[in-house]
Amino acid sequence: MMATAISVEQYLSHHNIELKLTHHRPTDSSFNSAMSAHVPTTKVAKSVILKDQQHNYLMAVIPANRRVMLDKVSKITGKKYYLVGEHELSSLFQDCSPGAIPNLGQIYHLDMIVDDILFDINDIYLEAGDHENLIHLTTEQFKKVMTNISHHTISGYRMLFTQQHESSYWDWD
Numbered sequence: 001m002m003a004t005a006i007s008v009e010q011y012l013s014h015h016n017i018e019l020k021l022t023h024h025r026p027t028d029s030s031f032n033s034a035m036s037a038h039v040p041t042t043k044v045a046k047s048v049i050l051k052d053q054q055h056n057y058l059m060a061v062i063p064a065n066r067r068v069m070l071d072k073v074s075k076i077t078g079k080k081y082y083l084v085g086e087h088e089l090s091s092l093f094q095d096c097s098p099g100a101i102p103n104l105g106q107i108y109h110l111d112m113i114v115d116d117i118l119f120d121i122n123d124i125y126l127e128a129g130d131h132e133n134l135i136h137l138t139t140e141q142f143k144k145v146m147t148n149i150s151h152h153t154i155s156g157y158r159m160l161f162t163q164q165h166e167s168s169y170w171d172w173d
Contacts (some may be wrong), residue, residue: 004019011160012109012145013144014133015145017144021128022037022039022136023133024132024134025132030044040066042063044124045061045126047061048061049083050073051083054079057107058073058111058113061113062115062117069154077113086099097129099131100131102127103126104126112150113151113152113154114146114151115152116151119142119146119151122138123137123138124137
């Protein structure tokens with residue numbers, strides 16, 4: 001069993017943030033981690049890894065119950081971003097379980113963009129780098145670790161895009 005990613009523990013310790021873990025049964029997504037830990041999905045952050053045409057990565061951090069709006073991210077950054085495939089992630093997050101991505105891209109030398117919504121939450125839970133723990137932070141602690149990180153409104157509910165249309169449409173399935 002893998003525990004919290006070592007680099008995450010060291011980063012929080014360096015910022016004088018006590019590691020408070022919320023344990024849950026093994027899960028395959030941030031959304032399911034929230035459900036298993038009995039934490040509202042709105043309070044759990046998930047990372048979506050994006051890549052531009054020059055192969056530069058960007059970590060988008062959004063609430064677990066929402067989807068990243070690629071068009072918004074591309075507009076804000078002035079670059080066209082695409083979702084990164086699961087197979088690429090293990091090389092980026094070598095001290096983590098496959099697919100368990102901590103929401104602290106600065107540890108992994110990744111550019112980041114964070115959804116504004118996450119700054120208005122009283123308690124926030126981050127992925128710990130395994131599939132069995134969430135890191136519990138206060139709003140102040142979250143703001144401390146996200147100092148100097150770009151943040152904008154970048155998430156919505158199941159926003160999907162079609163190649164044929166310029167505009168986006170809603171899909172409520």
